[in-house]
Every structure is written in C-alpha cells, then in structure tokens.
Amino acid sequence: MPRVVRLALLTSLLTVLLATPGRAAPDDATTHRRTTPTPPQQTAEGYAIPVTRRVTYSVVTRGRTSASLALFRRQAQETYDDPRGWRAGGVEFRRVRRGGDFTLVLSVAGAVPSFSSQCSTRWSCRVGRFVIINQTRWQHASPAWNAAGRSLRDYRHMVVNHETGHWLGRGHATCSGGGRAPVMMQQSKGTGGCSFNPWPLEWEAAAVRR
Template sequence: MTRPSHRSPRVRHPLRARLARLAALVVLLGGLAAVTTAAQAAAPVNTAPPTVSGTPAVDGRLVASPGAWSPSPSGRPLGYAYRWLRDGDPIRGAVERSYRPGVADQGARLTVRVTATDPSDPGAGSGVAESAPTARVQRGTMTNRRPPVVIGEQRYERTLRVTAGRWSTTPTRLRYQWLRAGKPIRGATGARYRLGVDDVGQRVRVLVTATAPGYTRGTARSARTGPVDHRVGVRRVATYSIVTRGRIGVSVREFARQAAETFADPRGWRGGGVAFRRVPRGGGFTLVLAEASTVPSFSSGCSAEYSCRVGRFVIINQTRWRLATAPWRAAGGSLREYRHMVVNHEVGHWLGRGHAGCSGRGRLAPVMMQQSKGLDGCRFNPWPLRSEY
C-alpha cells in the first residue's frame, strides 16, 4: 500500500517561478549589454585626422577638411560639426567649416576640432578628432581695391585733393606723398596740395600708404594727371627775336635761355595770359642784349646805367645783366631774380604798363616799380603782381 506524500505539489511552483524570473532577468541584462555594445561600436571612428588648408594670415581664409571616418551603420553620410581653436582654446563663434583669422589670432597657431555623428542614428554616439596646428598666423596683406583719385583743376595755384581709395580692410592711418614726374615733392605730405611753379608742365600724382594693426603696409598710386597748366589760358601770343648791340662778354645762349624761362614762368606775364614765342628775326618786339655804352644810342631818354625800352626794342643793359644793382644786392636779391625782374619790367613797358610806386612798407614791390634804383621800403619782387596783369 502506497503511502501518501506529505509534500504539497504547490510547494515547488514558487521556486520554479523564481528561477524562471531569474533566468529572464539574465537574458534581459545580456540583451541590454549587447545593445550597449552595439551602440558603442556604431559611433564614428576617425581613421585620418582633419586637415586645414589655406594661408594662416590675418584676413586670410582657412578651410577645414573633416578627415576620414569609418562608415556609418546606416550607410548614410556622416554629419560634421566644427570648432576652431586658438592655441588650444575655443574661439568664440568660430563653428563653421571655414574661418578668417583676425587680429587677435596673429602669432597664434590654429586647429580645428571635428565632431562626427550619424544623422540617422543620433543615439549611436559621436566621434571627435582634431587637426594638427597651423603655422603661426602672420600679418594680413593690406590690399588696395580701388586706387586713390586726384580731384581738382590742374592749374597753377589751384589746390588739389586726393581720395584715400578703397582697401581690403579699413586703414587706421593714411599717409600721403605727392609726386612730380614720379619723384617726391618735398613737404607735400597732406591730403591736399597747392600746385606751384615747378608743377607747371609736369604730371602730378599721389602715393598713398595705408596701415592697420595686424596688417602689412599697403601702398597705391593715383593715376597721373595731365600736364599742369598755367593759371589762365593763352589770351595773347607775343613773338620776339633776340639781337645784340656792341661788345658782348657774356653767353648770348644763356641770355636767350634765361629770358625764355622768364617768359614761360607762371609767375610772369604768362600768368596774365600772354604767351611768348621766339622767332628768328623780327616779331612783335626785339630783345636786345646791349653793351652799356650803346644803350643811349636807342634814345636820349636811355642811359648807360640802366636797361630801357624804346618802341619795339626791349634793351637789357649787359652790365646790369652781369651785376644787378647796388640797391638790389643790398636788399638781398639774387642775380637770377634780378634778371627775371629786369626782363619782366622792360617787357612790361612794351605791353603798355607804366611805372608804379611802392604801395606800402614791407609789401612786395610791383614789377613795374624802378627796383634797380631802390625799393622805398618795399620788398624786392621779380614778378608782376596780380593787380598788374
């Protein structure tokens, strides 16, 4: 006879249930670990570091290449984020693929940090890689993009001004040097320039130098102007020839050359619109270089002491041409200035001007004043006053 068991069959069920739950938990944990491992394995892996192309210079342009990365599990292209660093520190706002170094970057080395992600699987994680540092950032090049322009009328005594032009960056300092026939004009270093005697017949332009912190010095030239003209256009053309009288002990060639310089000078009668042209003989007047003793032969009103004008003859006393006069020398006038004065004075008579007196102590003497004899308190002056034109 079989004995009945004293254990209840229900006693074993809770234990089995617990064992089953434990087994399920182990399976679940194993699955989670597998998922985590798979996710970690799916994060992009850098196989070649990022690179930076371009010249590291202020206002230059650098472009980052993300380098090479393992393919994404989804097979879709990876997404890249960029962060530029200056000597290892992030640069505020520099999160684009390209970067223009600024003044603050000068002397520093730049790198780019690339973060790669799989856009189709954000939970897969990301990879980070950094480029090698660039060479130290050099100063930028100040480049002229629109040349300076000279503004104003190209005439004697007129004032010209120059624009600065346009540059690759705004200059903090501009310097000017005016040029005549390509050579610097002494003292002409402002943005404005008043055309002078030596500029007439020449071409004038400006050299502009631009500087700014972090940039090399930039230079640009304005276009050359046309030849600078006289104060007024030609209103009358006077022709003349040159002859001598008596024994001449000075260079007639030099006499002719210096007389022509006086006639062409913008401070002379040319400033009033009279242009002079030499002809072989005849002409409107004859310029005579005369031995002192022959001067009275032209008229009883002429003396051997001074120069004279008689009708169409403009007579220059050779002694005065060589030595000027004692009053002129005492006033500090040079021989070349006297020669200008005596030619202008005697030609002024031919042009119809009479003698004039000193208009006030310390003032310039009129050219039609008899300055060879004295100045009466005026200052010697080889050129016609504006009121004498």
C-alpha cells in the first residue's frame, strides 16, 4: 500500500478516536459529585460542640408574679443556648408550650416552699421536674452577689444554670484556693474567696456529657 494512502488512513482513524467521548468510572463520578454539608453549631471559640443530649422544657409561673414573663423566657433560653453554659456539655435545650422533660418556674418568693418544705422563701430551688427560680432573686440578685459588684444579668445566668444543673443530676460543689467558683456552688450565699462565676466549669460541663 502506498505510503501516502497509509498516512491518510492513520489520520482518519485518529480523528475518529479523538472525537469519541470517554465514559467516567463510577469512582470518578462519585468523587466529583458536589454535596452541601450541614454546618455544625459553633461556639464562641469557633469550634463545633456535638449535641449528645436533647431536652425540652416548658415555662410556668407560681403565684402573682410581677416580673416580665416574656423576658424571663427569653433570658433563660439565652442562658441555655450560650456555649459557656450546659451547652458545653452537649446538652441542647428547646422550649415547648407545655410539658417537656422539665418545667422552669418563675415563682413569687412566698410560693417557693409550696413545692417542698426543703425550699426557702429566700432562695431558688429544684424539686423533681421543677426548676424553680425565686422572683425576688431574679429581680434583685443576692446580697453577696451584689456586694461583689457583679451584674444582675450574670446572676440570672448563674441561677438558671445552677438550678438546672440540679435537674441534670449535679449536686452542690465547693471552692477552695481561689479561682472561679463552680456554678454548682451556692454562690447566692457567697464563694469563700473564689471568683463569682455564672457558668459551669469545664469539669462540670464534662460531667453531664453522654
């Protein structure tokens, strides 16, 4: 076969081969498929906190309260959502209209002992499913807290975290040698020289993680 003919045939064959589209292998198709991951919840420090426990709660009052219930609901949820709180232990709180896993109560001081004789008109309390916030403390904090110059907003964080911590199974804690007081210390009555602190310490948050 003349050389010119052979070259023409080779050129035609090459043109056909290059024009035929190739088929992607299954692995290639999978590799190039685009997905949109669900963004994780972020903390103030920028890293994700995995949710290990989801709980629901409702809000009620006891007695003729004068404090704003709307503000109470909002600030309690802000406390629960804050990454410095029990959220750091993987607990996610969601408010429901009624029922739920526990009941958060804003109670007039005189009605707090109606939940249990172990509760006092002076302080907040937790009895069974009821996490009870004393309205007097909610509105005015406590003498020890105020004497330390701490804000009312931080007191509210602390008292909600403390009483909810009891519902989560945590008992009272102590503090010695300085540093931040545990949130499960009875800080309304004082801290014994430790710093007033409205948030669970790292070991307290770890204790409720599942």
